[in-house]
Amino acid sequence: MLLSFRDFEIDTSLFTLRSGDQLSRVEPQVFDLIVYLAQQPERIVSAQELLAHLWAGKVVTESSLRSCIKAARQALGDSGAAQNCIATVRNRGYRFVAAQCVPSAPVLSPRLRLEPAYPAGVPPQPHRASIAIMPFVDLSQASQGRAGIADALVHDVIFQLAQMRSLFVIAQGSVFAPKLRQLDAREAGQLLQVDYVVSGSVSLKDQRLSVSLELAETGTARIVWVENFCQALDDALLVLNQIGSKIVATLASEVELTERNRAILRPPDSLDAWQAYHRGLWHMYRFNQNDNQQAQHFFDIAVRLDPSFSRAYTGLSFTHFQNAFQGWSARAAQVDLAYQTASLSLEADQRNPSAHLAMGRALWLRGQHADAVDELEHSIQLSPSFALGHYTLAFVHAQAGDPHAAILASDHSRLLSPFDPLLFGMLGARAIAHVRLGQYSEAAVWAVKAAARPNAHIHILALAAYSLALAGALDQARALVATLHQQQPHYQVEEFILAFRFDAQGAQLFRQAARLIAPSC
Known part of the structure; x- marks a missing residue:
């Protein structure tokens, strides 16, 4: 639902507050306060009603409500003196006095489209890079006795990589299709229309499991990464899980590095949301103030092009975290922004481990140690x-x-x-x-x-x-x-x-x- 008043527009489905083309970031509680009052124009809402609505039974003082009102007024260009949007009615409560709100169904402006606008006839780029993990070849002499070990490892890698939610991962049913087993990795990748393809072999000798892998770009056949993992097979299930976890973490890192390096070579005005996000990562990982500002700029582009892009909000949250942690900007404001953008990341994708990581970092900045630990533990429960x-x-x-x-x-x-x-x-x-x-x-x-x-x-x-x-x-x-x-x-x-x-x-x-x-x- 859209709520419009003065030159502001609230989209309750996207949790956004805009003034013209300017997107304002406010804490979720402040946003909820504005929406609650704006939906009841001209009615006096008591402090007790607002406390019950915003804090859901938690014991807080009215000073918390006053702080929330102050933040809401600042977001609306209002003040305690002017009170053009939120008026204080002495000994009674608060009243929304801006021009009558007009609720309507949300119509996304070009700035807030879920996908960037493309010329007619040109298909959009995928939101995430895509990858296929092809069946591994079992080279063991005793492969008849352990026919399932290679396939079990592929299944584990596909499952864990999908949990990370950073890549589009082709399902096991597709990559194990008999037709694809007859093709080489590049041909299979082209048939599946993925950006990257992983092929490999498994060998068991003297109770040591060896896994050799190759990551290649499908379009160019360029080998991006090769590695061999070797471990004693004391406990087959445990070792498969350990090696699988190493493979997944390394694959995600190598694909991200390749995407970052590719994005940095593109003209800035030609980037889509995915490319802008990886351009931001390239700057973010340089850990200096100027690059942190550049990272923030590209993450802003990414979320403007795709407001549902959870990881782009995570990147924004990290830039605000760095500003606070490094002392590059006023700490209090950056702590608030780190929390707000982490909240937007969670709203976009509750099952994204990066979103819970961002929230954990933000809560740590706010001094909420136990809550931070809970969020971080949740992130690794979602993706070990x-x-x-x-x-x-x-x-x-x-x-x-x-x-x-x-x-x-x-x-x-x-x-x-x-x-x-x-x-x-x-x-x-x-x-x-x-x-x-x-x-x-x-x-x-x-x-x-x-x-x-x-x-x-x-x-x-x-x-x-x-x-x-x-x-x-x-x-x-x-x-x-x-x-x-x-x-x-x-x-x-x-x-x-x-x-x-x-x-x-x-x-x-x-x-x-x-x-x-x-x-x-």
């Missing part, structure tokens, strides 16, 4: 091969949760994605966990590895310096601080502590490390 879900769980646990769980999650994330763009964070989370456990030498080893990554940001350099100091390597720590100060001359330990959310003991340990490096500070 989701390396970034495991990493972010390690990140949150390392600072104020269970440091032992952080170490396990960090190790698992690296096992799934050993060349991940966020590898520095995976290593850094393990280092923080060791600091909180009083294992300073181990912390220093992992933190130095993290700082050595080419895209490590300044907080990772600080983590390495403080870990070295706690381990007694003061000369190395001071040399690293000198390098850090070349990038940011006035960096202090309080900036490091502000960026993270350590428990009291953890914060005290890092302050102690800073005093060891520079006793006068």
Whole structure:
């Protein structure tokens, strides 16, 4: 339903608020408040009614409602003094006083079409890259006795890859069709009309399972990636699951890398939603302020072209997270935007593990540790091969949760994605966990590895310096601080502590490390 008043338009089906061509992002609770009042123009709505509607029985004070009213007025260009949209009726409640709303069925403007507009006769690009996992060849001498092991692995990979929801995955029934088994991988991929095709072989020898894989682009026959996975077959089902998880995480990462590199070569004004999203990823993973702004620009294009694109909202949420975490913009506003865009990602696709990851990060920014852990655990329940879900769980646990769980999650994330763009964070989370456990030498080893990554940001350099100091390597720590100060001359330990959310003991340990490096500070 559309609600129109003044120069604003609310689409309750897409959860959007627009003024002309400008799309405003508001918190879900603020959006619900505006809709509730706008649907009842000229009626006085009591504070108690609004509290009951917005907080559904939770015990909150009227100050929470006043904050929500203030945010709603700001979103509508209103104020407590002007009250052109939401008026306060003293001792009675609130009344919506803008021009009469006109409800109607939603008609998408060109800015909010679910698919970009294409010239007549030109078919739209697929929303996601497509991939087919072809049946693996069983090379084992005893293949008669284990006829199902290769097919079981393919089934597991297809299932887990589909759980990630980042690619369009051809179903098992299609790839196992007898006709396709007679074709080579490229021919089968062309027949299925997919962008990528995976072929491979399985071999069992001396109770070791070896899986050799090849990922190729269907259109060009270019080999994108090859790898061999080998593991002792102690427990067949467990090993198949472990190897399958590694394959899935690596495939998703390699396809994403290829799509990013392809998108960066296209003219910016020719991008569709999928390409704009991957252009944004290319900038996002460079971890500096200018590229973060560029990433935000391309993610904005992606969601404008396709408002149902859950992962594009996730990317937007991450850029706001980075602005807050790195101190590149006013923290409070960026925390709110990280939460709002994570909410839009969840609204677009509740089963997308990336959407729950974004919400977990946003809740961590808001200081809601338990809720953040719940969302992150949900993300890896939806997709056990989701390396970034495991990493972010390690990140949150390392600072104020269970440091032992952080170490396990960090190790698992690296096992799934050993060349991940966020590898520095995976290593850094393990280092923080060791600091909180009083294992300073181990912390220093992992933190130095993290700082050595080419895209490590300044907080990772600080983590390495403080870990070295706690381990007694003061000369190395001071040399690293000198390098850090070349990038940011006035960096202090309080900036490091502000960026993270350590428990009291953890914060005290890092302050102690800073005093060891520079006793006068």
